[in-house]
Amino acid sequence: MFYLLIGFAAAALFGIGAAGIYGSDALLTQVWVDHVFWALIFAGAALAALENASGLWCRLCQRLSGVVTLCQRTPCGQAAG
Numbered sequence: 001m002f003y004l005l006i007g008f009a010a011a012a013l014f015g016i017g018a019a020g021i022y023g024s025d026a027l028l029t030q031v032w033v034d035h036v037f038w039a040l041i042f043a044g045a046a047l048a049a050l051e052n053a054s055g056l057w058c059r060l061c062q063r064l065s066g067v068v069t070l071c072q073r074t075p076c077g078q079a080a081g
Contacts, residue, residue: 003051007044011037 018033027033 001048003047004044007041007047010044011040014040 015027015033015037018037019027022030022033
């Protein structure tokens with residue numbers, strides 16, 4: 001969730017900065033500004049998804065105790081034993 005918030009904040013700061021530098025009319029004509037804006041948001045969303053996926057992987061390893069070698073390679077498995 002923190003990464004998603006950082007992605008939105010970075011996109012908002014970029015949008016404000018781009019509007020201040022290029023003007024609001026130029027934002028509609030320059031496509032790269034829109035691409036960077038959405039890329040910042042999607043980067044935050046991707047990092048948030050990876051963070052959630054690692055938590056899901058640890059919970060899966062806790063439930064499947066028979067897969068010991070695979071779970072020992074995860075960060076939660078290394079911390080546990």
